[in-house]
Amino acid sequence: MLDFDYYIPTEVFFGRNKIQRIAKKIKKYGNRILFVYGQGSINRIGLYDEIVKILNDNGIVYKELSGVKPNPRIDSVIKGVELCRQNNLEFILAVGGGSVIDCAKAISAGFYYKGDPWDLFLRKAHVLDGLPLGSVLTLAATGSEMNGNSVVSNADTKEKLVISSDLLRPRFSVLDPTYTFSVPQNQTAAGVVDIFSHVLEQYFSPIKEAFLQDRLAEAILKTCIKYGPIALKEPENYESRATLLWVSSLALNGLLSYGKIGDWATHYIEHEVSAIYDVTHGVGLAILTPHWMEYVLKESTTNKFYEYAKNVWGVEGSNLNKVSQEGIIKTKEFFYSLGMPSTLQEIGVKQDSLEEIAKKAIIFGDLGSFQKLNKDDILNILKNSF
Amino acid sequence: MLDFDYYIPTEVFFGRNKIQRIAKKIKKYGNRILFVYGQGSINRIGLYDEIVKILNDNGIVYKELSGVKPNPRIDSVIKGVELCRQNNLEFILAVGGGSVIDCAKAISAGFYYKGDPWDLFLRKAHVLDGLPLGSVLTLAATGSEMNGNSVVSNADTKEKLVISSDLLRPRFSVLDPTYTFSVPQNQTAAGVVDIFSHVLEQYFSPIKEAFLQDRLAEAILKTCIKYGPIALKEPENYESRATLLWVSSLALNGLLSYGKIGDWATHYIEHEVSAIYDVTHGVGLAILTPHWMEYVLKESTTNKFYEYAKNVWGVEGSNLNKVSQEGIIKTKEFFYSLGMPSTLQEIGVKQDSLEEIAKKAIIFGDLGSFQKLNKDDILNILKNSF
Numbered sequence: 086m087l088d089f090d091y092y093i094p095t096e097v098f099f100g101r102n103k104i105q106r107i108a109k110k111i112k113k114y115g116n117r118i119l120f121v122y123g124q125g126s127i128n129r130i131g132l133y134d135e136i137v138k139i140l141n142d143n144g145i146v147y148k149e150l151s152g153v154k155p156n157p158r159i160d161s162v163i164k165g166v167e168l169c170r171q172n173n174l175e176f177i178l179a180v181g182g183g184s185v186i187d188c189a190k191a192i193s194a195g196f197y198y199k200g201d202p203w204d205l206f207l208r209k210a211h212v213l214d215g216l217p218l219g220s221v222l223t224l225a226a227t228g229s230e231m232n233g234n235s236v237v238s239n240a241d242t243k244e245k246l247v248i249s250s251d252l253l254r255p256r257f258s259v260l261d262p263t264y265t266f267s268v269p270q271n272q273t274a275a276g277v278v279d280i281f282s283h284v285l286e287q288y289f290s291p292i293k294e295a296f297l298q299d300r301l302a303e304a305i306l307k308t309c310i311k312y313g314p315i316a317l318k319e320p321e322n323y324e325s326r327a328t329l330l331w332v333s334s335l336a337l338n339g340l341l342s343y344g345k346i347g348d349w350a351t352h353y354i355e356h357e358v359s360a361i362y363d364v365t366h367g368v369g370l371a372i373l374t375p376h377w378m379e380y381v382l383k384e385s386t387t388n389k390f391y392e393y394a395k396n397v398w399g400v401e402g403s404n405l406n407k408v409s410q411e412g413i414i415k416t417k418e419f420f421y422s423l424g425m426p427s428t429l430q431e432i433g434v435k436q437d438s439l440e441e442i443a444k445k446a447i448i449f450g451d452l453g454s455f456q457k458l459n460k461d462d463i464l465n466i467l468k469n470s471f
Numbered sequence: 472m473l474d475f476d477y478y479i480p481t482e483v484f485f486g487r488n489k490i491q492r493i494a495k496k497i498k499k500y501g502n503r504i505l506f507v508y509g510q511g512s513i514n515r516i517g518l519y520d521e522i523v524k525i526l527n528d529n530g531i532v533y534k535e536l537s538g539v540k541p542n543p544r545i546d547s548v549i550k551g552v553e554l555c556r557q558n559n560l561e562f563i564l565a566v567g568g569g570s571v572i573d574c575a576k577a578i579s580a581g582f583y584y585k586g587d588p589w590d591l592f593l594r595k596a597h598v599l600d601g602l603p604l605g606s607v608l609t610l611a612a613t614g615s616e617m618n619g620n621s622v623v624s625n626a627d628t629k630e631k632l633v634i635s636s637d638l639l640r641p642r643f644s645v646l647d648p649t650y651t652f653s654v655p656q657n658q659t660a661a662g663v664v665d666i667f668s669h670v671l672e673q674y675f676s677p678i679k680e681a682f683l684q685d686r687l688a689e690a691i692l693k694t695c696i697k698y699g700p701i702a703l704k705e706p707e708n709y710e711s712r713a714t715l716l717w718v719s720s721l722a723l724n725g726l727l728s729y730g731k732i733g734d735w736a737t738h739y740i741e742h743e744v745s746a747i748y749d750v751t752h753g754v755g756l757a758i759l760t761p762h763w764m765e766y767v768l769k770e771s772t773t774n775k776f777y778e779y780a781k782n783v784w785g786v787e788g789s790n791l792n793k794v795s796q797e798g799i800i801k802t803k804e805f806f807y808s809l810g811m812p813s814t815l816q817e818i819g820v821k822q823d824s825l826e827e828i829a830k831k832a833i834i835f836g837d838l839g840s841f842q843k844l845n846k847d848d849i850l851n852i853l854k855n856s857f
Contacts, residue, residue, distance in 0.1 A: 086710060086713045086714060086717070087486070088485055088486025088487065088489070089483075089486065090482065090483065090484055090485070091481075091482065091483035091485065092482050092483075093479055094480045095477075096476065096477065096478050097475075097476065097477035097478075099474055099475050099476070099477065099729070099730070100473070100474025100475065101474065103474070294710050296694055296697060296698070296714060297690065297691070297714050297717060297718055297721075300689075300690030300691075300693055300694060301687055301690045303686075303690070304683065304686030304687045304689070304690050305683070305686075307686055308682055308683045308686060311682060312682070324472060324680050327472045327730075328472060328682060328683050331472070331683060331729075331730065332683055335683075340726075343485070343717075344485070344713075344717070
């Protein structure tokens with residue numbers, strides 16, 4: 086186990102009607118807030134009206150930033166920063182899925198940075214402070230509700246990049262499973278794949294001794310396998326929605342990675358696919374993950390794949406390679422059973438862009454830690470996924 | 472899954488030499504501290520000198536409260552409160568195992584309470600505020616380093632009672648596994664049993680649907696089963712000491728209980744045993760736990776015991792009762808293999824005190840939630856454990 090510093094300060098209010106908690110929490114930071122949301126789903130479920138009522142009843146002044154897109158754009162971030170500055174706002178309330186929360190985090194960091202917020206994503210500048218923010222989650226997927234990560238896209242340059250800082254962790258997050266009842270099948274499925282992938286990125290690690298973390302990871306993977314299909318079949322099944330919501334948070338709040346190193350190659354490759362094609366993150370991951378697995382499975386990595394197949398999928402047998410292969414097939418079948426496509430071609434990716442995707446994926450250097458991948462490796466994985 | 476509020480704000484500095492972090496963290500709260508420790512083990516491992524040097528180098532004034540006993544006494548708490556008040560102390564640094572940290576928490580709560588601190592334990596008054604505290608852990612066992620619980624004994628009344636409040640959670644905890652290298656075998660083993668028992672108390676719950684929490688619990692149980700024996704055989708095996716230290720924190724920081732209800736009957740019974748006989752908590756738990764299991768195993772609870780035997784111990788078979796029984800036997804054998812005694816008689820408990828123990832165990836009402844236990848049930852368990 087590696088050394089680590091553990092810090093997960095986000096308060097989570099989990100359950101029906103926990104939205105009533107927000108006013109008191111917000112007022113610790115001020116009475117003037119930016120209310121960030123997406124493209125209308127919060128209106129459809131009545132959440133918009135509910136929040137506006139709470140804000141008004143409690144004398145909280147709000148400016149709205151709406152229309153944040155699924156792969157949130159730096160343009161929205163810039164607009165949000167301006168709104169905060171012009172109106173002396175003191176707090177950001179993000180209501181929606183991971184994209185809305187990620188956008189809010191970038192605004193939070195951008196507020197204290199004098200230059201172009203995109204500089205932070207290009208690693209030309211560091212996050213030095215953040216306007217406090219809170220979230221109300223409506224989609225189980227990214228885990229943004231409990232961590233300090235923000236992924237933002239730049240439509241002009243076709244880039245999709247990440248910043249990460251403990252300063253950007255939400256002060257609180259409201260997780261009311263009923264808000265996710267109306268999430269459509271394809272988004273529910275993509276969310277499950279995203280959660281599953283977050284766990285895999287931390288499970289497959291160069292740190293061989295992390296017994297506890299690996300067993301915790303397997304617990305979360307098994308939970309996705311059990312409840313993903315139930316949520317698809319019965320969208321208003323409270324237990325499945327609640328469990329998926331809570332695993333989405335635990336999968337990426339740090340719990341699984343303290344004491345080890347993650348891989349994240351698949352995530353970085355997918356970011357470049359969706360930077361160009363604006364596909365749903367989980368959909369891209371569903372296609373790429375099994376091909377990443379097949380590519381990096383070799384004699385030196387078989388033990389880990391064997392463990393994965395055995396402990397997560399219950400594959401039996403003593404032939405390491407055969408069991409490992411079976412674990413990969415099970416993964417592929419699981420994603421497919423959720424309704425995910427299995428090739429890049431199906432989602433509109435053009436073959437002649439694979440080279441560009443591979444090139445952009447390594448702008449900060451080779452990818453991966455479980456298995457190092459250079460540009461050629463990435464191109465091979467993309468071709469296999471095509 | 473039940474509704475819950477998640478809040479685990481303690482920062483953990485995990486690894487070798489992380490002690491160097493404490494000065495900066497303490498100074499956020501003040502320059503005058505109470506330095507609480509136990510009966511000398513921190514001197515033997517050189518930690519006392521190291522801390523004194525850090526405090527002196529950073530201009531932190533400290534008053535000492537030493538000699539805190541394994542079942543910490545209310546007398547020490549009262550002394551600590553007086554020291555804090557007389558010297559205008561602003562922060563408490565607890566260095567030791569769970570008892571020292573528990574004592575520091577009670578001082579923290581007692582500081583803001585005008586009456587006798589024991590009132591808080593008798594539930595005559597509530598914890599309304601706490602002097603900030605931090606911990607440096609030297610023993611993997613109670614999980615006190617990340618939670619708001621404090622267990623204190625009253626030697627005069629032979630009572631051992633608990634208070635619990637988020638206000639008492641340490642602001643930071645230093646977890647350096649090398650501090651636990653010199654923990655003797657019996658204490659190491661008792662610590663493992665304590666951790667194991669904390670998980671069981673949350674695993675056996677009246678809330679039937681808590682799939683995720685139960686898989687996480689099993690992950691921690693399997694980790695104890697793997698690393699407990701290694702730490703006993705190789706006291707300076709870093710990985711085993713590190714893993715046990717981290718599971719001790721995760722077993723009782725809230726992670727396993729959010730969304731469900733714990734049982735805790737065995738813990739409360741054990742508290743009454745050690746209130747009278749001053750035995751090590753983990754030793755008492757090792758004796759009582761298998762008998763609690765045998766007593767509450769019945770048709771209505773077999774499914775859970777079957778799940779436990781199968782998932783934690785790998786017991787195979789389809790006969791629910793047989794598999795369940797086998798799981799209990801495995802538990803008993805595990806504790807025995809760690810060197811734990813298996814009867815109350817062995818640790819000096821007198822048969823004629825069992826009635827008194829059972830009576831005192833229910834002073835706040837019947838025990839348990841997985842299975843309700845009245846005084847007669849408790850007496851039966853004690854007799855079976857005798």
